[in-house]
Amino acid sequence: ENIFDRSRMAPKTPIKNEPIDLSKQKGCTPERNPITPVKIIDKPQADPWTPTANLKMLVSAASPDMRDREKKKELFRPIENSEQSDTPDALQYDIVDDSTVEEFEKRRPSRKQKSLGLLCQKFLARYPNYPLSTEKTTISLDEVASILGVERRRIYDIVNVLESLHLVSRVAKNQYCWHGRQNLSQTLKKLQEAGELQYGELMTFQHKEQDSEYKFGERKRETVPESQDRPLLDFSEPDCSSASANSRKDKSLRIMSQKFVMLFLVSKTKIVTLDIAAKILIEETQDTVDHSKFKTKVRRLYDIANVLTSLDLIKKVHVTEERGRKPAFKWIGPVEFSGKTDELTGHSQTSDPLPETQREACARYHICAPGKQRLTRHASFNGAQPCEGTRRKVSSEPNSPRQERQDEYCSKMVNLAAVCRQKIEEDTRNKACGMETILNSASNSSITTPFSLLPVPGDSDFCVNPLPQAAFPVVQAEVPSFSLPVGINSQAPHPSTPAASKTEDGKPALVPSQPFLCFPSSSLFMLCGGLQENNLSETQPLAGDKGNWSAEAEAAVSPALCQKRSSHKCTLPSPPVDDEEPAAKKQNIEQTELPLSLVVPKKPFESPKAESTRGSGCPSAVHLETYHLDLESPTAPEAGSKESTKPLDCQEQEKQPQNRDPDEPPLGNEHIPKENANQPFQPQYLYVQPPAGLSSFNFLFSANQAPGAISLPSNQIPSLSVPCVMVPSAALASFPLVCSPSFTSPLCTDASFPAAASMNFSMSSLASTTPVFISTTAVVTPKVSPTPSVDPSQPAHPALHLSPVLTRSCSAVKLDSPVCVGHPVTLLKLQQPSSAPLTPKSIRPAHHEAFFKTPGSLGDPVTWKKNEGNQTRNASSVQRRLEISGTSAD
DNA sequence: CACTCCCGCCAATTA
DNA sequence: TAATTGGCGGGAGTG
Numbered sequence: 037e038n039i040f041d042r043s044r045m046a047p048k049t050p051i052k053n054e055p056i057d058l059s060k061q062k063g064c065t066p067e068r069n070p071i072t073p074v075k076i077i078d079k080p081q082a083d084p085w086t087p088t089a090n091l092k093m094l095v096s097a098a099s100p101d102m103r104d105r106e107k108k109k110e111l112f113r114p115i116e117n118s119e120q121s122d123t124p125d126a127l128q129y130d131i132v133d134d135s136t137v138e139e140f141e142k143r144r145p146s147r148k149q150k151s152l153g154l155l156c157q158k159f160l161a162r163y164p165n166y167p168l169s170t171e172k173t174t175i176s177l178d179e180v181a182s183i184l185g186v187e188r189r190r191i192y193d194i195v196n197v198l199e200s201l202h203l204v205s206r207v208a209k210n211q212y213c214w215h216g217r218q219n220l221s222q223t224l225k226k227l228q229e230a231g232e233l234q235y236g237e238l239m240t241f242q243h244k245e246q247d248s249e250y251k252f253g254e255r256k257r258e259t260v261p262e263s264q265d266r267p268l269l270d271f272s273e274p275d276c277s278s279a280s281a282n283s284r285k286d287k288s289l290r291i292m293s294q295k296f297v298m299l300f301l302v303s304k305t306k307i308v309t310l311d312i313a314a315k316i317l318i319e320e321t322q323d324t325v326d327h328s329k330f331k332t333k334v335r336r337l338y339d340i341a342n343v344l345t346s347l348d349l350i351k352k353v354h355v356t357e358e359r360g361r362k363p364a365f366k367w368i369g370p371v372e373f374s375g376k377t378d379e380l381t382g383h384s385q386t387s388d389p390l391p392e393t394q395r396e397a398c399a400r401y402h403i404c405a406p407g408k409q410r411l412t413r414h415a416s417f418n419g420a421q422p423c424e425g426t427r428r429k430v431s432s433e434p435n436s437p438r439q440e441r442q443d444e445y446c447s448k449m450v451n452l453a454a455v456c457r458q459k460i461e462e463d464t465r466n467k468a469c470g471m472e473t474i475l476n477s478a479s480n481s482s483i484t485t486p487f488s489l490l491p492v493p494g495d496s497d498f499c500v501n502p503l504p505q506a507a508f509p510v511v512q513a514e515v516p517s518f519s520l521p522v523g524i525n526s527q528a529p530h531p532s533t534p535a536a537s538k539t540e541d542g543k544p545a546l547v548p549s550q551p552f553l554c555f556p557s558s559s560l561f562m563l564c565g566g567l568q569e570n571n572l573s574e575t576q577p578l579a580g581d582k583g584n585w586s587a588e589a590e591a592a593v594s595p596a597l598c599q600k601r602s603s604h605k606c607t608l609p610s611p612p613v614d615d616e617e618p619a620a621k622k623q624n625i626e627q628t629e630l631p632l633s634l635v636v637p638k639k640p641f642e643s644p645k646a647e648s649t650r651g652s653g654c655p656s657a658v659h660l661e662t663y664h665l666d667l668e669s670p671t672a673p674e675a676g677s678k679e680s681t682k683p684l685d686c687q688e689q690e691k692q693p694q695n696r697d698p699d700e701p702p703l704g705n706e707h708i709p710k711e712n713a714n715q716p717f718q719p720q721y722l723y724v725q726p727p728a729g730l731s732s733f734n735f736l737f738s739a740n741q742a743p744g745a746i747s748l749p750s751n752q753i754p755s756l757s758v759p760c761v762m763v764p765s766a767a768l769a770s771f772p773l774v775c776s777p778s779f780t781s782p783l784c785t786d787a788s789f790p791a792a793a794s795m796n797f798s799m800s801s802l803a804s805t806t807p808v809f810i811s812t813t814a815v816v817t818p819k820v821s822p823t824p825s826v827d828p829s830q831p832a833h834p835a836l837h838l839s840p841v842l843t844r845s846c847s848a849v850k851l852d853s854p855v856c857v858g859h860p861v862t863l864l865k866l867q868q869p870s871s872a873p874l875t876p877k878s879i880r881p882a883h884h885e886a887f888f889k890t891p892g893s894l895g896d897p898v899t900w901k902k903n904e905g906n907q908t909r910n911a912s913s914v915q916r917r918l919e920i921s922g923t924s925a926d
Numbered sequence: 927c928a929c930t931c932c933c934g935c936c937a938a939t940t941a
Numbered sequence: 942t943a944a945t946t947g948g949c950g951g952g953a954g955t956g
Contacts, residue, residue, distance in 0.1 A: 147954050150932065177945090189934070192947060209941070209945060288947075310929095332949060338931050363929070 150186075153342035156194045158184050160346060163214045173214035174207060193289065197343040200293035221370060224301060231298030292317055292333075293340045300350065300367035309355050309364035310337055341365050 148154070159180060167173055177195065181188040195212055198204045202223040204212045295317050299308045314333040344350045349369035354361045 147930085147932065152931075187934080188945085189947075190932085192945090196947075328950080334929095335931060335950075336948085338929090342931080 151342060152190060152193055152339055153346045155184060155186055155190055156197075156343045156346035159191070159194050163216060165217045167214060167216045167218070169218070175204060175212040175214055177210045177212065193339050194343055196289040197293045197340050198347075200290040201297065201347070203347075224297070224370060227294055227298045228301035231295075231302040289336060289340065292336055293344075296337060296340055297344070297349070300365070300369075301371075303367070306367035306371065307353060307355060307364050308367075309357075309362045310334055310341075311362060313337055313365075 162180070162183075163173060163175070175195075177188055177191050181191045184191070195204055195206075199206060199212070202215055202219045203217060204214050207213050296308070296313055299313055299316060300306055311330075311334070314330055314337055317333055317337070341350060341352070344365070345352065347369075349367065350365040351368050353364050353366045355364040356362075
């Protein structure tokens with residue numbers, strides 16, 4: 037025993053301890069990290085003799101008074117120290133500082149002393165809040181555990197939460213890198229953005245109905261499509277943790293932590309009650325909240341809250357509600373993230389400042405991110421992110437678990453989205469009246485028409501919804517939509533960084549963390565933030581089924597929803613469109629059929645290649661990947677220079693031709709026969725900033741497809757035959773998309789043109805007020821202003837960059853959609869459509885079951901689980917990659 | 927008794 | 942296979 041003790045004691049004993057601690061802390065001795073011997077030692081001790089045991093015994097035996105005395109006394113310290121931090125503190129200079137008071141308490145054997153919060157403080161005390169970027173601090177879990185005198189399990193709890201905020205990142209097993217709070221603001225910003233997408237609506241409700249917690253909770257659930265969450269998480273975590281740590285379940289403490297923080301950031305009051313948070317965080321779609329599950333969730337929230345409290349980000353408060361007093365937590369951390377994270381920003385790679393508006397940020401990301409990502413990947417890591425780099429490497433491996441994880445994420449997200457969507461639908465029906473009408477019309481139209489955008493001025497939420505809806509229609513037409521986790525970082529594959537994007541077999545291209553929906557409609561791609569997606573899905577859903585959903589804030593659900601929609605589409609295969617809405621409907625012209633046809637052709641083409649080429653990619657992702665590839669290659673070049681877009685386009689055209697051809701025929705015939713002919717189908721995208729209403733969305737219109745379609749006559753309904761991508765701002769951030777500066781009124785004419793880069797819609801054009809309809813055919817709404825403005829900053833490559841991501845997303849979508857629908861049948865349908873466009877693989881993954889299943893939300897009895905897993909994994913991997921790349925960037 | 931949440935079993939993952 | 946991670950929930954400490 038003594039021997040064991042010694043090993044442990046080492047920390048305790050002044051002599052041994054100090055040296056050890058120091059070396060570990062500052063030195064970041066990697067050496068130790070790998071080593072896990074500590075653990076062994078601990079275990080043996082713990083059981084029989086562990087210091088803890090002794091302490092416990094003592095404590096229990098001793099009276100409180102005694103405890104206090106003892107605590108103070110040195111005698112006690114040794115014992116306790118071994119377990120806790122007292123000794124360590126003494127040993128560790130830093131620790132003492134922060135936790136002086138705590139130590140006091142710690143001495144006690146009492147439970148409080150062992151609290152996770154205290155432990156966390158001790159842990160934090162060991163490291164500087166703002167470490168020099170130059171010096172990397174590695175943390176050995178074993179060491180820390182032994183130093184703090186706790187079992188490793190507890191360290192995991194702390195580290196997981198810290199990791200969710202990027203205070204640390206996992207480098208390797210047993211090793212974490214300490215980043216401190218340098219990136220905290222960035223991370224919070226990202227989370228806030230993500231949270232707005234996911235929970236924005238909820239929060240709104242909150243404010244409105246503070247009382248109705250339940251409602252709140254419910255809504256949250258709905259809205260909260262986890263899909264987004266994960267993406268968010270990814271964003272935040274992209275670099276480090278995503279890779280290895282992600283494994284396990286979606287629910288990880290990490291994700292919960294992020295979501296929890298998001299709730300605070302989104303909440304106006306900055307106060308979140310535990311029960312609400314628990315409800316929101318419960319994956320289960322439905323109301324069915326098992327009491328046990330709820331309890332478990334609450335336990336976890338306490339764990340998280342303790343850590344966050346020790347970080348001084350929240351504090352415990354009590355909210356008196358109707359029922360009585362509820363435990364709650366108030367956010368006391370930074371609230372405004374103007375966009376930059378001060379020092380943080382500079383350091384953080386991925387996290388650029390998300391300054392201004394999301395969109396802008398997104399745009400910037402696109403532009404800038406690529407480079408970073410690439411860099412990050414290649415470079416092992418810089419400063420704080422080194423760890424990430426390593427992981428990436430690992431993850432980058434084609435078949436590595438990471439991919440799987442990613443896929444899983446996707447699937448989960450999808451599931452969540454689906455669930456949310458369902459709920460949302462219900463809610464929306466009830467609540468979203470005005471919106472509904474619009475949406476409905478949209479949805480209907482959507483079916484008929486490829487897609488319509490409703491410009492919803494007003495609230496962002498609403499805005500979001502409209503767009504999504506619009507998107508959905510498109511999806512329906514075609515296909516599959518997939519949701520990707522939102523990539524937070526700039527990881528997005530930029531054109532400039534071809535390697536990066538491809539590195540992972542295309543996966544990387546996708547933005548890891550950012551959730552988005554891709555609608556591989558023949559002509560359009562839509563990327564939506566989770567929320568948005570949800571909205572879309574809602575609206576879209578078959579007119580018959582859910583025509584009324586309001587896209588509402590639930591957007592969060594979006595991904596799932598979207599998928600569902602797609603599935604719906606499938607199911608509703610080309611419902612003859614009704615033109616409920618005149619304008620929109622007009623567009624519907626081609627209606628679903630067209631889009632489908634268009635889409636299908638492409639995908640098939642692409643998919644084959646992609647698949648063949650990339651084994652690594654997820655099956656489901658295949659088509660996407662293919663797409664990506666095409667895009668990527670072109671993009672990469674572009675990435676370097678925005679202007680380069682043209683060249684890229686050319687490249688794209690070259691590459692894409694295959695895809696395009698198939699696609700085009702359908703589209704081209706209908707919409708843009710001419711243009712297509714002229715131009716190869718380059719995957720060009722038009723980037724449209726989100727209108728005010730759409731704050732979070734970005735639209736990308738593929739120039740290629742569009743071209744033909746674009747021909748729109750200004751007057752009528754603006755329909756875009758071109759594929760467009762809707763990307764949440766967040767997503768954009770990750771994307772390398774670039775808007776071609778040149779556009780002027782691309783829509784009208786030429787966006788489609790070959791060389792023409794991507795077209796940008798200025799937000800203003802979209803500006804909420806005017807609804808834009810995009811028909812599969814290609815009509816563009818007049819509103820769309822040919823705004824060159826939109827993003828001068830952004831290069832015109834959007835398409836390229838996006839494509840990779842999209843591709844995956846697409847694959848995912850396919851899967852998802854069926855799931856979402858909850859109707860296996862739909863899936864099948866989808867598949868078909870997808871099949872054309874998508875490779876079989878992609879479809880399979882689509883099976884979605886996994887996605888659907890996850891939360892148990894839908895209860896999908898679906899039978900396609902197999903694929904799901906893969907898909908999700910892939911997606912996740914992709915995300916990770918992206919993240920990683922982004923983070924590592926520099 | 928309700929709120930907290932420690933503790934550690936044990937499964938999922940990883941090495 | 943062994944080690945690492947981490948979900949999970951029993952049940953104990955606190956007020």
